[in-house]
Amino acid sequence: MCSSPAPFGGEQWGLGHEGEHSRVPRGALPRLSRTAAPREPRSTCRRGGRGQRARGCAGNQPSSRDWGVEERASGHAQWGGGGGDGRGRRGDCCLFAAGPTRRHRRRRSAWRSRQVQLPQHHVGAPLRVAAARRRGPGSGGCQTPGRGQGSSGGGGAMVVITSARGGGGDRAPSRRRGCGLARAGAAALLAGASCLCYCRSLQGEFVHDDVWAIVNNPDVRPGAPLRWGIFTNDFWGKGMAENTSHKSYRPLCVLTFKLNIFLTGMNPFYFHAVNIILHCLVTLVLMYTCDKTVFKNRGLAFVTALLFAVHPIHTEAVAGIVGRADVLACLLFLLAFLSYNRSLDQGCVGENFPSTVSPFFLLLSLFLGTCAMLVKETGITVFGVCLVYDLFSLSHKQDKSSNGALCPRSPQQPRSDQSSSLPGHPHRENGKHQRFPHKGAWGGCHSPLPPEPKSSGFPVSPPAVWSMMRYLTASSNRNFLLTMRPFFKRAILVLSYVLVILYFRLWIMGGSMPLFSEQDNPASFSPYILTRFLTYSYLLAFNVWLLLAPVTLCYDWQVGSIPLVETIWDMRNLATILLAVVMALLSLHCLAAFKRLEHKEVLVGLLFLVFPFIPASNLFFRVGFVVAERVLYMPSMGYCILFVHGLSKLCTWLNRCGATSLIASTVLLLLLFSWKTVKQNEIWLSRESLFRSGVQTLPHNAKVHYNYANFLKDQGRNKEAIYHYRTALKLYPRHASALNNLGTLTRDTAEAKMYYQRALQLHPQHNRALFNLGNLLKSQEKKEEAITLLKDSIKYGPEFADAYSSLASLLAEQERFKEAEETYQAGIKNCPDSSDLHNNYGVFLVDTGFPKKAVAHYQQAIKLSPSHHVAMVNLGRLYRSLGENSMAEEWYKRALQVAHKAEILSPLGALYYNTGRYEEALQIYQEAAALQPSQRDLRLALAQVLAVMGQTKEAEKMTNHIVSEETGCLECYRLLSAIYSKQENHDKALDAIDKALQLKPKDPKVISELFFTKGNQLREQNLLDKAFESYKAAVQLNPDQAQAWMNMGGIQHIKGNYVSARAYYERALQLVPDSKLLKENLAKLDRLEKRLQEVREKDQT
Structure with a gap:
C-alpha cells in the first residue's frame, strides 16, 4: 500500500x-x-476497481x-x-x-x-x-x-x-522503549488502584442475591452435576419457560460460578477475587480502547481508566458476587468493540467507506458480542455501538474528491480537521492513522462555504449546519448509497445476526415476559401515561446524578425510595429538562462534527453511556427495579470519557494557574472516589452490614426494612424483626410478605391468623401465606381446611418443597398413607433438588415399615446437600434400628464433622450407653451438656449414665437440681426412683413414683410404665398383693406390657396359684415368644405341677 x-x-x-x-x-x-x-x-x-492494481x-x-x-x-x-x-x-x-x-x-x-x-x-x-x-x-x-x-x-x-x-x-527505538515502560507503569497503577479499592471485599461472605444465585441455585451448588439445565434455566436456577422465572438468561455467568466451586469450593474469598481480577481487566482494556479509538493523548486515556477503576458506583457490581455478570459482560463488550474496529481497513481506502479487510475479526466481534449477551442481557448493545461508531466515525476520516484525488481547499473554506485540544500526531486523527471518507465529503469538494466565524463555544456552528444542508442537496451525492456499500454489507450482516439471537432469546423465554410486582417498579404499574413518562424520564436524570455525585448509594432502590413524578409542576422535572438539553447539545455537537470528525470523544462517550443503559430504561419493556447501581457499570465508561474530555477542554480555556488548579481538583476527586469505594466495600462484607446500611441510608424505603427484618428473624432477634416488619408495613401497607412474616413471629394465634388473612387479601396467590395459615389450622385440629390451604399453596407454588412435606405429614396423621406417598412423590418430581423433601420422605418410609427404601432417600438428601446433618443423624438412627451399630456410629460422627451440636451428640451418647460403652457415653453427654447447659434431657441422660456407673450421689444431686427448677418433670421422678432403688432405698423410690403418678400424664402408655415401676418397688419390699395390683393396672392401660404379665404370673407362681400363673405366662409368651426367662418359668411351673400331680397320685394310693 x-x-x-x-x-x-x-x-x-x-x-x-x-x-x-x-x-x-x-x-x-x-x-x-x-x-x-x-x-x-x-x-x-x-485503489482502483476490483481486481485492478493500485x-x-x-x-x-x-x-x-x-x-x-x-x-x-x-x-x-x-x-x-x-x-x-x-x-x-x-x-x-x-x-x-x-x-x-x-x-x-x-x-x-x-x-x-x-x-x-x-x-x-x-x-x-x-x-x-x-x-x-x-x-x-x-x-x-x-x-x-x-x-x-x-x-x-x-x-x-x-x-x-x-x-x-x-x-x-x-531516536524512534528509544522512544518506543520509553513508551513501553510508560504503558507498563500505567497498567500497573491501574491494576493497583483497582485492587486496593476492592481488596477489603475479599473478606466478604455470600450476601443478598448471592445466596439465591449461588448457594441455593440447583445448577451451581456443590455436588450438583454439570448438566444441560444451565442452558435452559435462568440466572436463579428456574426454567426459563416457567411463569415464575425471572427470565434473566445468563448461562455463561452461571458457568463461571460453577467453575469457581469446582476449583475452590464454596469459599467466598475466591469468588470475590475473580470479580476483582475481572474489574482490573476491564479497566486495562478500557484504557487501551480509549487510547486506540478515543483520545489523542494516552494521559487522558489513563485518567479515564483510573476514574473508572475507583468510581464508587461500581461497588455493587464488584463487591457483590452476582455483579460478575455486569463486569464480565463489560469486558466482552469492549473486546467485541475492538474486534469490530480491527476488522476494518485501517489504511488507504479506495472506496468511500472502508471495506472489511479481516472477516475473522468481524466474526470474532459477533461471537464476543453474543458471549456478552449470554453473560448479561445488556451485552447485546455492543452491536448498536459498533454500527453507529462505524457510520459516524470509522467511515469518515478525511476529505476526498470525486475522482479519488485530494481536494484542494480554498483559503476561505473551513478545514476538515479543526484543531483539537488534545495533543497528537499532526498526520493522524486522534493519534491514529486516518482513512478517506466517501465521495462528496462535507466541506471537501463542493463549492466553498462561507467563512467560518470565530468559535463562540456553541457546539453546532452555522457553517456546520450550512455544510450539512449543502451536502444533502448536492447533485454530486446522488450516488451516495452506492458509496455506502461496504457499510451496508456490514450493517446487514450485524442486524441480521442480532435478529437471530433476539429470536433465540424470545424462544428460550417461552415467548413470555417476566412478571413483576408493584413494589419492584411502582411507576410501571401507574394507570397514567403522564406519570409513567415523567417518572421514567426523571429516573434517567437520577442515574446520571449517581454517576456525577455518588454520595447516596444503596443496594436496593425499590418501594418508596424515589416517589413517582405525577405532575408537570414537580420540581424534579427541571433535572429531566436539564438532562434533555445537555444530551441534545452533545448530539448536535456530534452531528456538526460528523464529516470533520471533531471531538470523537463526545461520540464515543455518548455511545458508551446511552446504548448499554437502554435495556434498563423501561423504554421497550418493564424492568424489575427502580434504580440499580450495578447496571451503571457499563454506562459509566461513557461518563468517564465525557468527564475527562470536558476536563481537557477546560484546561485549554484556562491559563496555566487555572489548569494546575483543575488538575489538583481532579486528583482530589479521584482520592475522594477511592475513599468512598473502600467504605462501600465494608458495607458489602456481610448480610447484617448490608441490610443495616440500607435502613440507615434510605429509612423511607420499605424494602430495606423488610430485608433487615428477615435477617433479624433468622438471627432469632424477634423483637427487632417485628419492629422493622411493622415499619415496612407503615411505609407500604400493601406489603403481603411483611404481613406473612410478621404472622410467623406472633405468639398469639388469633393475631397471626389475622396477619395471614390480610396477606391473602392483598395477594390471594401468596403460597407462603397459604402454607402458614394451613399449618396454623392444622395445629387447631382443623385438618380438612388445612389440607385445602396446603393444596392451594402447592398449586400456586409448585416448587415450594415445604408445602409438600407439610401436606404429606398431615395426610399420614390421618392414616391416608397412599395420598401421603403420592404427595411426597409429586414433591420430589417438582422439586428434585430439595434435600429436606428427600429427608422427610425417608422418615415417612421408616414410619410405614420400609426402612431399606428410606436409606436411598437419606443418601440422596446428603448428596444434594453435603452439610445436611439432620439426614445424617436420621440415617444413623436407621442403621441403629437395623442393628448395624458400626454404620450408625460412622454417620453420627460424620454429622458431627458438619455441625458440632448437642442434638447430634445425644444419639451418639445413647448408642454408647445402650451398647455398654459407658465411659464414652459419659464423655459425649458431658460435652453435649456443656454446649447446652439448659437442656433438661441432656442433663437427665448424663445423670442416668452416672447412676449406671455407680456414681449415684452425683446422679441424685443433678436430678434433684433439675426437679427444683422444674417441679413437673415426670422423667426426673422416674430417674430418682431408679437411683433410690439402686441405693436400696425403696421407700424413697416408691415415693418418687407416687409423685410422678400425681402429675397425671395424658399418655396411657406412660402411666402404664409408672404402674409397672411401682409394682417393681412393691415387689422388692415383698408386698406382693400390692405389686400384683400395680401390674394389673399397668396391663389394663397397656395390654402389650409383656413384663407386667410375666411378673403377675410370677407372683401367682410364688403364691402357688399355678393355673393363674400359667395363664399369665402364656399371655406374656404371646407377646414375647423368644423370652428365655419366660420359658424357664414355664418349665419350672411344669415341673412343680408334675410333682404336685405325683404327690396327689401317691396320696390317692
Missing part, C-alpha cells in the same frame, strides 16, 4: 523560530513559496518509500503538553493540553501561507523531516500540530529536512 509524505502545509521549513537548530545537508534546503498549500493526508493512495499516489508527490518522517521534540515539558507514543509523539508527560496564546496563533496563521517545494535532485533520496518544538509561553513538551495545521498544542514547530543518508540520528 503506497502512501504520500506527511503534509507540509503550515509547518515552517528551515531554521527553527526561537527553537533549537537542526543541521541540513548542503543542497537539501527547499524553496519557499508564499502560495497556500492544501493539507494532504499521510496516505493519498487510491494506482499512483495523489498529487504526484513522492511516495513514503522516498521520504521518511522523523519528528524531534525540543524544549521542556510543561503543563499543556501532549505525549507521544513512539509513532511520532513524545512520551505522555501530562494529562491535559493547555491552549496556545494569541501571539502563537498569529504566528501559525502566517505560517499557513507557506508551501514547500522539494528540489528535483532529492526525488528518490530518502529524507527525514525533523520538527523541533518551539520554546516559549504556552508551548507544550510534546509534538502537537497547531490550529489549522492539525496542531492543538501551544507554540510553533521548526521543521528541517535532512537526508536519510546524512545526519540526524533516529
Whole structure:
C-alpha cells in the first residue's frame, strides 16, 4: 500500500523560530513559496476497481518509500503538553493540553501561507523531516500540530529536512522503549488502584442475591452435576419457560460460578477475587480502547481508566458476587468493540467507506458480542455501538474528491480537521492513522462555504449546519448509497445476526415476559401515561446524578425510595429538562462534527453511556427495579470519557494557574472516589452490614426494612424483626410478605391468623401465606381446611418443597398413607433438588415399615446437600434400628464433622450407653451438656449414665437440681426412683413414683410404665398383693406390657396359684415368644405341677 509524505502545509521549513537548530545537508534546503498549500493526508493512495492494481499516489508527490518522517521534540515539558507514543509523539508527560496564546496563533496563521517545494535532485533520496518544538509561553513538551495545521498544542514547530543518508540520528527505538515502560507503569497503577479499592471485599461472605444465585441455585451448588439445565434455566436456577422465572438468561455467568466451586469450593474469598481480577481487566482494556479509538493523548486515556477503576458506583457490581455478570459482560463488550474496529481497513481506502479487510475479526466481534449477551442481557448493545461508531466515525476520516484525488481547499473554506485540544500526531486523527471518507465529503469538494466565524463555544456552528444542508442537496451525492456499500454489507450482516439471537432469546423465554410486582417498579404499574413518562424520564436524570455525585448509594432502590413524578409542576422535572438539553447539545455537537470528525470523544462517550443503559430504561419493556447501581457499570465508561474530555477542554480555556488548579481538583476527586469505594466495600462484607446500611441510608424505603427484618428473624432477634416488619408495613401497607412474616413471629394465634388473612387479601396467590395459615389450622385440629390451604399453596407454588412435606405429614396423621406417598412423590418430581423433601420422605418410609427404601432417600438428601446433618443423624438412627451399630456410629460422627451440636451428640451418647460403652457415653453427654447447659434431657441422660456407673450421689444431686427448677418433670421422678432403688432405698423410690403418678400424664402408655415401676418397688419390699395390683393396672392401660404379665404370673407362681400363673405366662409368651426367662418359668411351673400331680397320685394310693 503506497502512501504520500506527511503534509507540509503550515509547518515552517528551515531554521527553527526561537527553537533549537537542526543541521541540513548542503543542497537539501527547499524553496519557499508564499502560495497556500492544501493539507494532504499521510496516505493519498487510491485503489482502483476490483481486481485492478493500485494506482499512483495523489498529487504526484513522492511516495513514503522516498521520504521518511522523523519528528524531534525540543524544549521542556510543561503543563499543556501532549505525549507521544513512539509513532511520532513524545512520551505522555501530562494529562491535559493547555491552549496556545494569541501571539502563537498569529504566528501559525502566517505560517499557513507557506508551501514547500522539494528540489528535483532529492526525488528518490530518502529524507527525514525533523520538527523541533518551539520554546516559549504556552508551548507544550510534546509534538502537537497547531490550529489549522492539525496542531492543538501551544507554540510553533521548526521543521528541517535532512537526508536519510546524512545526519540526524533516529531516536524512534528509544522512544518506543520509553513508551513501553510508560504503558507498563500505567497498567500497573491501574491494576493497583483497582485492587486496593476492592481488596477489603475479599473478606466478604455470600450476601443478598448471592445466596439465591449461588448457594441455593440447583445448577451451581456443590455436588450438583454439570448438566444441560444451565442452558435452559435462568440466572436463579428456574426454567426459563416457567411463569415464575425471572427470565434473566445468563448461562455463561452461571458457568463461571460453577467453575469457581469446582476449583475452590464454596469459599467466598475466591469468588470475590475473580470479580476483582475481572474489574482490573476491564479497566486495562478500557484504557487501551480509549487510547486506540478515543483520545489523542494516552494521559487522558489513563485518567479515564483510573476514574473508572475507583468510581464508587461500581461497588455493587464488584463487591457483590452476582455483579460478575455486569463486569464480565463489560469486558466482552469492549473486546467485541475492538474486534469490530480491527476488522476494518485501517489504511488507504479506495472506496468511500472502508471495506472489511479481516472477516475473522468481524466474526470474532459477533461471537464476543453474543458471549456478552449470554453473560448479561445488556451485552447485546455492543452491536448498536459498533454500527453507529462505524457510520459516524470509522467511515469518515478525511476529505476526498470525486475522482479519488485530494481536494484542494480554498483559503476561505473551513478545514476538515479543526484543531483539537488534545495533543497528537499532526498526520493522524486522534493519534491514529486516518482513512478517506466517501465521495462528496462535507466541506471537501463542493463549492466553498462561507467563512467560518470565530468559535463562540456553541457546539453546532452555522457553517456546520450550512455544510450539512449543502451536502444533502448536492447533485454530486446522488450516488451516495452506492458509496455506502461496504457499510451496508456490514450493517446487514450485524442486524441480521442480532435478529437471530433476539429470536433465540424470545424462544428460550417461552415467548413470555417476566412478571413483576408493584413494589419492584411502582411507576410501571401507574394507570397514567403522564406519570409513567415523567417518572421514567426523571429516573434517567437520577442515574446520571449517581454517576456525577455518588454520595447516596444503596443496594436496593425499590418501594418508596424515589416517589413517582405525577405532575408537570414537580420540581424534579427541571433535572429531566436539564438532562434533555445537555444530551441534545452533545448530539448536535456530534452531528456538526460528523464529516470533520471533531471531538470523537463526545461520540464515543455518548455511545458508551446511552446504548448499554437502554435495556434498563423501561423504554421497550418493564424492568424489575427502580434504580440499580450495578447496571451503571457499563454506562459509566461513557461518563468517564465525557468527564475527562470536558476536563481537557477546560484546561485549554484556562491559563496555566487555572489548569494546575483543575488538575489538583481532579486528583482530589479521584482520592475522594477511592475513599468512598473502600467504605462501600465494608458495607458489602456481610448480610447484617448490608441490610443495616440500607435502613440507615434510605429509612423511607420499605424494602430495606423488610430485608433487615428477615435477617433479624433468622438471627432469632424477634423483637427487632417485628419492629422493622411493622415499619415496612407503615411505609407500604400493601406489603403481603411483611404481613406473612410478621404472622410467623406472633405468639398469639388469633393475631397471626389475622396477619395471614390480610396477606391473602392483598395477594390471594401468596403460597407462603397459604402454607402458614394451613399449618396454623392444622395445629387447631382443623385438618380438612388445612389440607385445602396446603393444596392451594402447592398449586400456586409448585416448587415450594415445604408445602409438600407439610401436606404429606398431615395426610399420614390421618392414616391416608397412599395420598401421603403420592404427595411426597409429586414433591420430589417438582422439586428434585430439595434435600429436606428427600429427608422427610425417608422418615415417612421408616414410619410405614420400609426402612431399606428410606436409606436411598437419606443418601440422596446428603448428596444434594453435603452439610445436611439432620439426614445424617436420621440415617444413623436407621442403621441403629437395623442393628448395624458400626454404620450408625460412622454417620453420627460424620454429622458431627458438619455441625458440632448437642442434638447430634445425644444419639451418639445413647448408642454408647445402650451398647455398654459407658465411659464414652459419659464423655459425649458431658460435652453435649456443656454446649447446652439448659437442656433438661441432656442433663437427665448424663445423670442416668452416672447412676449406671455407680456414681449415684452425683446422679441424685443433678436430678434433684433439675426437679427444683422444674417441679413437673415426670422423667426426673422416674430417674430418682431408679437411683433410690439402686441405693436400696425403696421407700424413697416408691415415693418418687407416687409423685410422678400425681402429675397425671395424658399418655396411657406412660402411666402404664409408672404402674409397672411401682409394682417393681412393691415387689422388692415383698408386698406382693400390692405389686400384683400395680401390674394389673399397668396391663389394663397397656395390654402389650409383656413384663407386667410375666411378673403377675410370677407372683401367682410364688403364691402357688399355678393355673393363674400359667395363664399369665402364656399371655406374656404371646407377646414375647423368644423370652428365655419366660420359658424357664414355664418349665419350672411344669415341673412343680408334675410333682404336685405325683404327690396327689401317691396320696390317692
